[in-house]
Amino acid sequence: MKLIKKIYRVFKFSLKLNQISRYSDDKLETQFRKKTHSVENSNKEKKFNFFPTMMARALFVEAKKRDIISKSEIEWGNNVLYGEPRQTSEISSYNVEDTEEDLLGIIKTRRSVRNWTYEEVSMGDFKIMIDAARWAPSSCNRQPWHFLITKDEDKIHLLYKVRGQKIIKNAPCCILVTMNTKAYQYKKEELIDHYMLQDAAAAIQNLLLMAHYLDLGACWVNLATNNVTEESKDKIRKRFGIPRHFELITLIPIGKTDTAPAPPGRKDIKDIMHMEKF
Numbered sequence: 477m478k479l480i481k482k483i484y485r486v487f488k489f490s491l492k493l494n495q496i497s498r499y500s501d502d503k504l505e506t507q508f509r510k511k512t513h514s515v516e517n518s519n520k521e522k523k524f525n526f527f528p529t530m531m532a533r534a535l536f537v538e539a540k541k542r543d544i545i546s547k548s549e550i551e552w553g554n555n556v557l558y559g560e561p562r563q564t565s566e567i568s569s570y571n572v573e574d575t576e577e578d579l580l581g582i583i584k585t586r587r588s589v590r591n592w593t594y595e596e597v598s599m600g601d602f603k604i605m606i607d608a609a610r611w612a613p614s615s616c617n618r619q620p621w622h623f624l625i626t627k628d629e630d631k632i633h634l635l636y637k638v639r640g641q642k643i644i645k646n647a648p649c650c651i652l653v654t655m656n657t658k659a660y661q662y663k664k665e666e667l668i669d670h671y672m673l674q675d676a677a678a679a680i681q682n683l684l685l686m687a688h689y690l691d692l693g694a695c696w697v698n699l700a701t702n703n704v705t706e707e708s709k710d711k712i713r714k715r716f717g718i719p720r721h722f723e724l725i726t727l728i729p730i731g732k733t734d735t736a737p738a739p740p741g742r743k744d745i746k747d748i749m750h751m752e753k754f
Contacts (some may be wrong), residue, residue: 489527493534501544502658508535508545508553510616516556533557538618571700582689584739589693590643592731597627601690605651608686612678615671620659621679624652633714635727638708647729651694652712653680654722676725683728693733698725702738 477750499507513533518525536553539545545553554560597656606623626632627649635652636645655676660668680696687694699709709724718724 485527489531492509492531496534496538498656499538501542502656502685503661504535504539505544506616506618506620506661508532508539509549509618511535512553512556513617519556529557540686582685585736586685586688587693587737587739588695589733589735589737590695590729591694591735592646592648592693592729592733594648595732597692597731601692604690605683605686605692609679609683612675612682614675614678618659618671618675620656620672620675621655622654622722624654624718626650626652626716634712638704638712639697639699639727640703641697644697644727644729648724649729649730651683651728651730652716652718652724653683653726653728654718655725657723663681672723673725680726680728687730691732692730693735694728694730697727697729699727 495502511528512535515525515529515532518528532553536557540550540553551562602625609621609623610619626635632650633645634645635650636642653676655672657668657672660671662668662671684696685692690701704724710720712718712724713720713722
């Protein structure tokens with residue numbers, strides 16, 4: 477009986493391997509990250525799971541073949557799945573000199589800014605912000621986020637009309653945060669929403685903190701259904717060329733600022749921190 481089960485398991489595994497070549501790019505990327513992430517966690521526990529590792533390797537090979545994963549992801553895959561040492565590290569390429577107190581200061585002094593000067597925001601600054609955002613954690617390392625930057629007055633006016641907040645109308649730049657819903661292989665919509673919104677929020681927070689570090693002013697404006705209809709979202713998708721399966725999560729008006737709003741009050745730590753029991 478055990479032998480029959482093993483043969484059946486191998487047969488099912490072979491069928492799954494044969495299906496990989498028919499995966500869409502979205503599914504392939506997601507499954508590669510998810511399976512490799514799982515293998516990495518097993519490696520940390522010094523466990524070798526044959527079938528998950530072989531599946532991850534097959535996904536990795538196909539993803540490389542299609543050229544749909546980045547150089548750093550290839551390096552990650554080689555390291556996790558084949559034990560090859562990493563040649564470079566994006567993390568170590570930065571000079572991290574800030575102390576813990578400096579980081580906490582950035583977190584505490586970040587504010588929602590609604591007034592801007594019209595000094596140009598450089599493409600370099602945008603790249604640094606998106607770099608910070610992409611290093612946020614996401615469920616199973618899906619990395620489903622895409623960030624669309626606009627400085628076009630007509631497009632910004634459309635965003636203002638759709639969302640109805642004057643601050644958007646006056647913004648020199650805006651960042652649209654969109655999420656690829658195909659990255660989530662769940663049948664229940666509420667599960668997709670649950671994971672997607674958490675993943676988006678983590679990236680948005682990283683982006684906003686980096687914006688503050690760069691002396692830029694930004695404001696987190698939600699695009700929830702109580703504020704923006706699906707019909708209005710479709711107008712945005714059409715104008716910006718956003719595929720239908722990308723959900724519009726957040727709009728961030730952003731620009732250079734000479735404003736430093738006073739920090740609002742916060743609850744005391746003792747009122748929100750609990751040990752062992754609520």
